[in-house]
Amino acid sequence: xxxxxxxxxxxxxxxxxxxxxxxxxxxxxxxxxxxxxxxxxxxxxxxxxxxxxxxxxxxxxxxxxxxxxxxxxxxxxxxxxxxxxxxxxxxxxxxxxxxxxxxxxxxxxxxxxxxxxxxxxxxxxxxxxxxxxxxxxxxxxxxxxxxxxxxxxxxxxxxxxxxxxxxxxxxxxxxxxxxxxxxxxxxxxxxxxxxxxxxxxxxxxxxxxxxxxxxxxxxxxxxxxxxxxxxxxxxxxxxxxxxxxxxxxxxxxxxxxxxxxxxxxxxxxxxxxxxxxxxxxxxxxxxxxxxxxxxxxxxxxxxxxxxxxxxxxxxxxxxxxxxxxxxxxxxxxxxxxxxxxxxxxxxxxxxxxxxxxxxxxxxxxxxxxxxxxxxxxxxxxxxxxxxxxxxxxxxxxxxxxxxxxxxxxxxxxxxxxxxxxxxxxxxxxxxxxxxxxxxxxxxxxxxxxxxxxxxxxxxxxxxxxxxxxxxxxxxxxxxxxxxxxxxxxxxxxxxxxxxxxxxxxxxxxxxxxxxxxxxxxxxxxxxxxxxxxxxxxxxxxxxxxxxxxxxxxxxxxxxxxxxxxxxxxxxxxxxxxxxxxxxxxxxxxxxxxxxxxxxxxxxxxxxxxxxxxxxxxxxxxxxxxxxxxxxxxxxxxxxxxxxxxxxxxxxxxxxxxxxxxxxxxxxxxxxxxxxxxxxxxxxxxxxxxxxxxxxxxxxxxxxxxxxxxxxxxxxxxxxxxxxxxxxxxxxxxxxxxxxxxxxxxxxxxxxxxxxxxxxxxxxxxxxxxxxxxxxxxxx
Numbered sequence: 056x057x058x059x060x061x062x063x064x065x066x067x068x069x070x071x072x073x074x075x076x077x078x079x080x081x082x083x084x085x086x087x088x089x090x091x092x093x094x095x096x097x098x099x100x101x102x103x104x105x106x107x108x109x110x111x112x113x114x115x116x117x118x119x120x121x122x123x124x125x126x127x128x129x130x131x132x133x134x135x136x137x138x139x140x141x142x143x144x145x146x147x148x149x150x151x152x153x154x155x156x157x158x159x160x161x162x163x164x165x166x167x168x169x170x171x172x173x174x175x176x177x178x179x180x181x182x183x184x185x186x187x188x189x190x191x192x193x194x195x196x197x198x199x200x201x202x203x204x205x206x207x208x209x210x211x212x213x214x215x216x217x218x219x220x221x222x223x224x225x226x227x228x229x230x231x232x233x234x235x236x237x238x239x240x241x242x243x244x245x246x247x248x249x250x251x252x253x254x255x256x257x258x259x260x261x262x263x264x265x266x267x268x269x270x271x272x273x274x275x276x277x278x279x280x281x282x283x284x285x286x287x288x289x290x291x292x293x294x295x296x297x298x299x300x301x302x303x304x305x306x307x308x309x310x311x312x313x314x315x316x317x318x319x320x321x322x323x324x325x326x327x328x329x330x331x332x333x334x335x336x337x338x339x340x341x342x343x344x345x346x347x348x349x350x351x352x353x354x355x356x357x358x359x360x361x362x363x364x365x366x367x368x369x370x371x372x373x374x375x376x377x378x379x380x381x382x383x384x385x386x387x388x389x390x391x392x393x394x395x396x397x398x399x400x401x402x403x404x405x406x407x408x409x410x411x412x413x414x415x416x417x418x419x420x421x422x423x424x425x426x427x428x429x430x431x432x433x434x435x436x437x438x439x440x441x442x443x444x445x446x447x448x449x450x451x452x453x454x455x456x457x458x459x460x461x462x463x464x465x466x467x468x469x470x471x472x473x474x475x476x477x478x479x480x481x482x483x484x485x486x487x488x489x490x491x492x493x494x495x496x497x498x499x500x501x502x503x504x505x506x507x508x509x510x511x512x513x514x515x516x517x518x519x520x521x522x523x524x525x526x527x528x529x530x531x532x533x534x535x536x537x538x539x540x541x542x543x544x545x546x547x548x549x550x551x552x553x554x555x556x557x558x559x560x561x562x563x564x565x566x567x568x569x570x571x572x573x574x575x576x577x578x579x580x581x582x583x584x585x586x587x588x589x590x591x592x593x594x595x596x597x598x599x600x601x602x603x604x605x606x607x608x609x610x611x612x613x614x615x616x617x618x619x620x621x622x623x624x625x626x627x628x629x630x631x632x633x634x635x636x637x638x639x640x641x642x643x644x645x646x647x648x649x650x651x652x653x654x655x656x657x658x659x660x661x662x663x664x665x666x667x668x669x670x671x672x673x674x675x676x677x678x679x680x681x682x683x684x685x686x687x688x689x690x691x692x693x694x695x696x697x698x699x700x701x702x703x704x705x706x707x708x709x710x711x712x713x714x715x716x717x718x719x720x721x722x723x724x725x726x727x728x729x730x731x732x733x734x735x736x737x738x739x740x741x742x743x744x745x746x747x748x749x750x751x752x753x754x755x756x757x758x759x760x761x762x763x764x765x766x767x768x769x770x771x772x773x774x775x776x777x778x779x780x781x782x783x784x785x786x787x788x789x790x791x792x793x794x795x796x797x798x799x800x801x802x803x804x805x806x807x808x809x810x811x812x813x814x815x816x817x818x819x820x821x822x823x824x825x826x827x828x829x830x831x832x833x834x
Contacts (some may be wrong), residue, residue, distance in 0.1 A: 100377045103127035103240060107380055110137065117384030119284045120353050121319040124259040127380070128242045130276040139390065140283045140317060143814045145276035148242045148261075150176040151268050153218075154228045154503075155209060156183035156655075157246035157726060159663030161265030162212045163623050164827055165272055166611070169834065171216070174274030178219040178236070179209050180228035184659055185502035187470065188511040191479075195224050195500045204619050205663060208611065210600060215609040217602045218272075225598035226475025226501040229253070229440040232260070233336055234365050234477060239354040239374045239381040244271055248343045248725040248749060249440050249528060254351035255336025256358055257374075257381055259319070261349045262749055264727035266756035266826050273830065278816065280748075282348045283318040285310075286389030289326030291398030295581040296416075296565055298450070299334030300442060300526065300547035302395060303341040304403035308413025309393060313719040315347030316748055318390065322352045323383055326397045331586045332361035333444035340441045341528040341545075344410040346722060346747055354381035357586075364587045402550055402565070406530045407522075407542035409646070416550055420561030428542050428560070429522040433514060435465065435555025436535075437548040438472025438499070439506040442526035445481060445592075448473070449584025451552040452487040455494035457579055458556045461571045465495035466558025468514060472499045472506070480595030481588050494556070505535050508656030512536040522560060524551050531650050531723065533675070537657075549582040620663040625831075626734055626758050628824040634711060634739050634760075635780040636798070640702055641687050642715040642775050644679035648723035649750060651675035653732055655724070662728060669732040673698040673714070680775045690776055699736065706737030715773050716743035721750025730754045734825075740781055742795070742809060744770055755817045758825040765792060765808035772807065776800045781809075787821070789814050 103124075110126040111118055114137065118126070129135050130145040137144070151173070153161050158179045165173070184205065185198040199206065206223060213220040221231055228245065229252035236243065239257030244250065246268050253260030261279070271277050287306060293299065306320070320342050322335070330338070335352040342350035352358075354374055362371040374381060402416040407428060414422055423430055437443075437451055448471075458464065471491050473479035479501050482488045488498055503509060506527040512535075515521050520540045527535070530543035544560070553564040556579075568576040603609070613620045643651075654671045661668035674685040674697065688694070689701045691708060705712050714733065720743040721729060730753035733741065740760040744767045754761040760781065764770055773779070778798040787793065797805040813821070823829035 100240065100373060100380070104377065104380055106132040109133060113137070117387040119286070119321055119387045119389065120381070120383040121259065121282065121284045121321045121351055123380055124240055124242060124351070125282070127240070137281060139281050142281045143278050144281050146242065146279055148175065148244045148271050148277055150236060150241070150243050151271050152228055152232055152236065152243060152245040152250070153177070153179050153265070153268060154183050154247045155179060155181040155205070156659050156662045157265050158209055159205060159620065160665070160727060160731065161246055161268045162209065162216070163663065164265055164269045165216060166212065167623050167827060168269060168273055168830055170273055173217045173272040175271055177217070177272055178221060179213050180221045180231055181206060181209070181223040181225065182227045182502045183507060183509070185223060185500045185504065186509045186511055187499045187504040191498050191500040198223055198500070202660070204617060208613065208620055208663065211609055211611045213600070214602050215606050215611050217606070219602060220600040222598040222600060224476060224501055224596070226473070226478070227440040227443070227503055229340060230443060230474035230478065233333070234475060238362065238367065238370050239358060240377070244268060244277065246725060248723065249340050251342050251347070251349040252336045252340040252440060254339030254342070254349055255332055255334070256361065257352060257354040259349055259351060262343060262725040264725055264730065264749060264753035264756060266727060267752065269827065275830070278814075279348070280317060280812070283390040285315060285318045285320045285347070286392045287320060287322045288324040288392060288394045289322060289397055290324055290394070291326050291396040292329040293397045296402045296549060297397070297400050298402070298547040298549055299330050299337045300341070301400055301403045302397070303338045304405050304413055304546065305395060305400060306393065307341070307345050307405060307411040308403070310345045311411045312344060312409060312722055313346045313745065313747070315342065315345035316719070318347055320345070320347045320350040321383065321389070322350070326395070327352060328355055328357065329397060330357065331446055332357045333446055336444070337441055341410070344528055346719065348748060353383060354378055360587065364592065402547065404524070404544050404546040404550060406544035408530065408532050410528065410530055410545055416546070417563045417565065420559070420563070423560045429520055430560050431522060432467040432524055432554050432558055432560060433521045434468040434470065434523045435551045436470045436472070436505055436523065436525040436527070437551050438470070438474065439503065439525070439527045440474060441528040442548045443472060443474030443478060445478060445588055446584050446586050447526070447548045448478065448482045448487045448491070450582035451548045452490045453583045454549060454552045454556070454579055455490050455496070458569070459490065459494055461569070461575070461577055462573070463556060463569060463571060465555040467555040469494065469496040469555045470499055470505065471496045472504050473501050476501050476595040476598055477592050480593040484593045485588060508534055508537060509659065510536050512538070515541070524554050526551050529723065531648050534650055553579060618664060618667055619660060621665055621667070623665065625828055626824040628828065629758070629822045631785070633780060633782050633784050636778045637711040637713050637739055637780065638690050638705055639773065639775055639777050639779065640705070640712040640714055640738065641673055641676060641698055642679045642773060643673070643717060644677040644682070645717055647676050647716050647720050649721055649726050649729040650723055652721065652729035653726055665731055665735050668728055669735050670699045672702060672732040672736060688775060702736040702738070711737055711739045713740045713742055713779050714738065715770065716741065717770070718744045720744070720746050722747040725749045727753040727756070730757045730759060734759050751812065755813065755820055756826040758821055758823070758828070760811070760821065762793065762809040762811050765810050769807040772805050773797060774799060787813070787818055789818070
């Protein structure tokens with residue numbers, strides 16, 4: 056076989072004709088263009104194959120696809136200890152991607168590292184700071200004006216340190232990655248929890264915090280606990296109203312929001328071939344909602360077709376050459392197997408308030424009536440990073456056209472979010488955008504928008520009970536519109552469109568009829584849509600800024616008086632003693648996501664200013680003492696105040712504190728601000744029943760102690776006015792529990808055991824005060 060070495064060189068846009076084209080190096084037999092920046096970093100299919108052979112021989116068993124790609128990126132395949140679910144792997148990811156809300160802190164940390172350039176191809180994507188108000192063009196222009204300081208910082212920091220910059224309006228990070236950077240076998244980390252979207256193109260793409268991204272950009276091996284592998288075997292064929300989204304909605308109902316924690320979900324089986332590449336991406340994207348490390352599909356002809364359509368035919372050819380490494384071995388074993396027959400799968404809708412509460416669409420009306428959920432659909436929202444492909448928009452438009460042909464428009468408000476400038480331009484050219492607008496839709500900017508709470512919603516008052524349906528991935532309380540009374544349901548774009556037309560949850564498009572203005576009854580035909588445009592994609596406007604070869608003259612300015620940006624000061628080192636008599640800042644009741652810990656929406660504008668954004672610390676968490684949010688007792692004064700205010704008072708008085716939490720603490724977004732803020736305001740430990748993966752790592756990176764109750768019932772022993780001491784830290788070691796002594800206000804004490812997942816390297820982070828501090832010590 057020819058020796059094809061897939062080295063990352065240069066894929067970018069040939070702008071002379073306004074169309075994206077692949078720039079292939081002259082040594083094509085050795086190299087294929089893959090990046091908009093190359094400082095010698097490479098993805099080498101031959102190297103990956105060598106690593107796979109070494110590991111397969113060591114383990115003496117067939118490998119899953121997940122294992123092939125992950126172990127294929129081991130820093131030391133010969134010496135690395137490999138035990139799924141137990142050991143930590145040292146990996147060499149191929150590239151880094153950052154969205155603008157998390158990139159601010161990631162780049163501030165990279166600047167603090169003192170390094171001159173990033174060591175691997177990296178990009179920044181401006182998608183989080185654009186608020187949906189009026190419509191795409193107006194909202195984008197307003198965002199550019201309001202966020203000028205931040206965009207300028209990210210653009211100049213990217214230019215200075217060798218990071219590509221996708222300007223506002225370019226699209227959502229995950230769609231851009233799928234269109235340009237993902238390919239079978241690549242390992243990419245991204246500072247967003249829905250980075251796994253790239254698994255639809257056979258890639259291992261993992262969401263991380265900014266500190267992890269800094270490690271990779273610094274050329275340091277990246278640590279990941281060796282993931283277990285959950286297999287989802289698909290049989291049958293998708294058809295009719297059933298869509299790829301229904302696969303993950305069903306899986307979420309089976310595994311729940313924490314069932315995938317510590318595992319990669321690997322789809323396989325004969326049913327895979329009935330799903331488009333972008334459909335596979337949808338499934339992988341929402342895998343974040345089950346806590347999975349990532350999700351992935353095996354390489355097949357649907358991926359090959361998509362790469363050809365997006366200007367990467369040469370990469371598709373190489374993938375064909377190395378296909379054996381891009382699919383699971385026969386006879387490989389999974390830690391758990393779920394079977395889904397696509398021919399029997401019915402359309403689903405999940406919610407409200409949690410993405411794992413799964414219901415068949417045929418039953419949601421009755422279930423809503425029984426539970427007192429509002430039946431009227433106030434707003435239907437399609438798009439987002441989960442469902443904004445050409446195929447998604449086409450299937451939604453096919454339903455909208457049926458309604459228009461019968462004289463109907465949406466009864467609910469209806470919004471459309473294109474995933475990228477390429478998607479926007481193509482659906483506009485092909486008439487989909489007009490159809491969706493004519494049926495009552497408002498086409499928003501190519502950005503995250505309402506999915507992450509960037510929505511200036513006016514049709515209901517805060518506290519007013521109402522229902523919205525979305526094709527998004529996440530539906531936590533108040534996430535989309537800051538209204539805790541909004542009942543948000545997630546489903547496919549097709550079902551959203553149908554329910555927006557009908558105006559009610561009590562509508563099953565497979566069986567129920569709509570009524571035209573003249574009284575005629577008719578039933579919607581199942582949606583149809585092309586997988587890819589027949590006339591190729593229209594790239595639209597060019598929105599990419601390539602970093603200059605010479606950047607010594609580039610200035611990165613952070614105004615000391617800015618309320619948006621703030622240079623970072625190092626956190627203090629561990630003092631070498633036990634942490635004694637810490638106050639309980641808050642004992643959290645029930646679900647506590649990163650949205651509860653560090654809210655998004657209007658707070659996004661402070662993501663580059665640690666002190667300002669710390670004013671939202673845990674303001675959404677429920678205090679078990681009084682069932683209130685953002686109302687806790689200051690144990691020093693006896694008065695009640697907001698969580699950030701009390702934390703600041705404790706810090707000013709030299710009092711360390713802890714947070715007590717429930718199950719799956721920190722689920723949801725990858726935002727490391729949920730770890731930076733407690734550290735900044737004097738927190739030392741977070742003690743919970745269990746953690747979500749990314750948040751636990753983020754806490755470790757910032758020098759905090761994420762600890763779990765050895766006995767979950769010990770949660771009940773802790774009272775809001777207790778003092779807690781963490782003992783035995785001088786002998787802190789991997790696999791060795793620590794002891795917490797709880798002093799109650801009545802003079803009694805309890806002693807409990809706390810577990811942790813720190814390894815030797817992570818203990819060094821704690822001792823140094825943070826991972827960044829430790830990096831500097833080693834320079």
